Amino acid sequence: MQLKNILIVYTKPRNTTEKLTLNLVQKILKKYKINYKNVIREKLSKKLVQNKELVIAVGGDGTFLMASHFIFNKMLMLGVNSDPKCKEGFFMATNKNDFERKLKRILKGDYEIKKLHRLEAFVGDKKISELALNEFYVASAKAYHTARYGFTIKGKRERQKSSGVLVSTAAGSYAWIKSAGGKTLPLYSDKFEYLIREPYCGRTAAKCSLVNGILGKNEEVLIEFEVGKGVIIADSTGKENRFDSEQKVTVKLSKKPLNVISFSKK
Numbered sequence: 001m002q003l004k005n006i007l008i009v010y011t012k013p014r015n016t017t018e019k020l021t022l023n024l025v026q027k028i029l030k031k032y033k034i035n036y037k038n039v040i041r042e043k044l045s046k047k048l049v050q051n052k053e054l055v056i057a058v059g060g061d062g063t064f065l066m067a068s069h070f071i072f073n074k075m076l077m078l079g080v081n082s083d084p085k086c087k088e089g090f091f092m093a094t095n096k097n098d099f100e101r102k103l104k105r106i107l108k109g110d111y112e113i114k115k116l117h118r119l120e121a122f123v124g125d126k127k128i129s130e131l132a133l134n135e136f137y138v139a140s141a142k143a144y145h146t147a148r149y150g151f152t153i154k155g156k157r158e159r160q161k162s163s164g165v166l167v168s169t170a171a172g173s174y175a176w177i178k179s180a181g182g183k184t185l186p187l188y189s190d191k192f193e194y195l196i197r198e199p200y201c202g203r204t205a206a207k208c209s210l211v212n213g214i215l216g217k218n219e220e221v222l223i224e225f226e227v228g229k230g231v232i233i234a235d236s237t238g239k240e241n242r243f244d245s246e247q248k249v250t251v252k253l254s255k256k257p258l259n260v261i262s263f264s265k266k
Helices: 016-031 061-068 099-107
Strands: 006-010 036-040 054-059 076-081 112-116 119-123 135-140 147-153 156-162 164-168 192-197 212-215 220-225 230-234 241-243 248-253 258-262
Touching: 006 016, 006 061, 016 036, 016 054, 016 076, 016 099, 054 061, 061 076, 119 135, 119 230, 119 241, 135 147, 135 248, 147 164, 156 192, 164 220
Parallel strands: 006 036, 006 054, 054 076, 076 258
Antiparallel strands: 112 258, 119 248, 135 164, 135 230, 147 156, 147 220, 164 192, 192 212, 220 248, 230 241
């Protein structure tokens, strides 16, 4: 594979290891005469991503997730864990110890492209700008307020009170929703999952039957707040999109998966 135009998206280094990793990635790209640009993740924009062949996220999963929000085509992504001792690095295929070896494999075409499915969401008819690689979280605009809403799955509607709703991709099923009690899915599955966080059942609220479930690629989640303002956010890193009661929020599988570079073991 020829690489002529790369964008490095990085987290501001917080320690010596992270700084060494970023410097190493830059040094190795120069060694192989590959043009690149750097951008700290807080200043990333659609314009900077345009016409790039590859986006390299240097940092942790948060950096990878933020970078993914700017990719809507077949552009490739590669994650470099800047500090494996401190960062989980679920999406990171390499680190400073093997980056050069894996870069050479990319240049030789010795890699795989894996598709990670993402979610899209709408408030009314307006599409939210980010696609979620992990999950969308829908809750009261004030986190300490109980959300009261109608929840519809497969034509079945249920009135609920809870701390919010998680709607997760297969990749995201290993993250927040797993910690909240959800189920894990095969990483590259086109199924997705919903989970109600801390459903409230009392005198005025019946026990919820729609609490956690797996949905197919053509299904969707519909949420309509009865009172108060709500918020929906992608991957806990995107923009907070606020909405009013009676506005319908829809979440479903996107037809634009993220293309990530993967390596078979050698």
